[in-house]
Amino acid sequence: MQTDNSYANTFATDSDAELVLPSHPAQAREPQWLAFNAELAGQLGIPESLHTTAAGLGLYSGTELPDWIQPVALGYAGHQFANFVPRLGDGRALLLTEIIAPDGERFDLQLKGSGTTPFSRGGDGKAPLGPVMREFLVSEAMHALGVPTTRALAAVVTGDWVQRDEAQPGAIITRVAKSHLRIGTAQFVAHKITQGADESLRQAFADYVIARHYPLSKDRKHPYRALLRQIIDQQAHTVALWMSLGFVHGVMNTDNMTLSGETIDYGPCAFMENYDPNAVFSAIDRAGRYAYQNQPGIALWNLARLAEAWLPLLAKSGESQQQLIEAATELVHEFPIRYEAYYDQKMAFKLGLNSVTAETQALTRDWLSLLQDHALDYTQSFRQLADTLETNVEHFEKMQSWAAWQQRWHKLLTLQGDSDAVVSARMRQHNPAVIPRNHWVEAAIKQTVASGDLTIFNELTQVLRTPYDVVPLELSRYAEPAAPEKRVTRTFCGT
Structure with missing residues (x-):
């Protein structure tokens, strides 16, 4: 090794x-x-x-x-x-x-x-x-x-x-x-420089990040701007995946955002069950700063803090301070553009569509509104939507506006020319059958703490390894939403 x-x-x-x-x-x-x-x-x-x-x-x-x-x-x-x-x-x-x-x-x-x-x-x-x-x-x-x-x-x-x-x-x-390495690491370096550390530390740290994670930036005309742009793109991709899966991180502080774009620190996190844009699970997030729907905006805010920490490195020769700030701001505001592109494509795939148009974006918004209005499970509903290509799903049939939405969806599917089998396969590749639902995670913890029994933990570990596959019948309970009395609505970080 x-x-x-x-x-x-x-x-x-x-x-x-x-x-x-x-x-x-x-x-x-x-x-x-x-x-x-x-x-x-x-x-x-x-x-x-x-x-x-x-x-x-x-x-x-x-x-x-x-x-x-x-x-x-x-x-x-x-x-x-x-x-x-x-x-x-x-x-x-x-x-x-x-x-x-x-x-x-x-x-x-x-x-x-x-x-x-x-x-x-x-x-x-x-x-x-x-x-x-x-x-x-x-x-x-x-x-x-x-x-x-x-x-x-x-x-x-x-x-x-x-x-x-x-x-x-x-x-x-x-x-x-x-x-x-985190956005908070870059902030730490910047703070240390204000306290007397040599200015060269900022460049040395950024150079290390380039060498470790983004080597293509090194040969660009403005390597540190290229570095920031690549980090922005990585974060846009990661957060778009969170949102497409209904994942709520719970504590998106700048010290909990990696420069590599990896998700880190699974403290008060959870996956939504019923679709709720305002979903908050963290016991310490009383104001909802890190609610599900706020995550893209918080990522943008955090990336602005990274740009501030690296601002001296982003300067071009002959550029005024005001021009530099404007350029950095423009760079950071590439995030929502990149995020929306990643998110819209992922959501199109989840609906069985292979491209993004204004119609697919509207279809996605209206589908989410249906889920919210009828308090339906986010993960299961996407998975069951594929089933409607072959059969009726009873609770969809009872939904107000379902027929009109379904007609629009079928029209777009027809226009792209794929068979129902191809569409259904695409949807199952992008919509998991099982996620780590909060009540089962908590059940695993309680069982192990109480008796040392790892049965639930080991079964959950097994089924979560292949989340897009059909869940074996003997493990199908792990794919089910929590009954109202078993819902876990608050999680803790453990510090």
């Missing part, structure tokens, strides 16, 4: 910058396996000696680290609910190393929940079992759904207790990402 520490080696020498600070995990009292992702381990080229072995348990619990591990905590800042916090950082996470996969791609290997770091700010640096299980299930489901995301390699229980509202079992997740 080939490993590296390129980020630490680049920035650890500047201790005043605090981008990288050495730290070590706490000793877990009695670590035990919860889950291991052998498929991901194989893709990363991790040897079997570090799978479900004693050596693997020592690594993923942080209790026995090999000599080639150099654990560090990463510094970053962030706007949390629009309030700037200049020093956040990995308060309960440690970057162990960077793995070079057999295909040459580089990934961070990180422990989360492994104890205090220099950025813990008085916290215990640990993670309860519930949030670890949630992140394992949802991040792997997002990957299977085709969304850029951090992934879960391993999860262990520590044998320790973590005190939150009540004592809970402690756990650690091993997270894999293309990197853990």
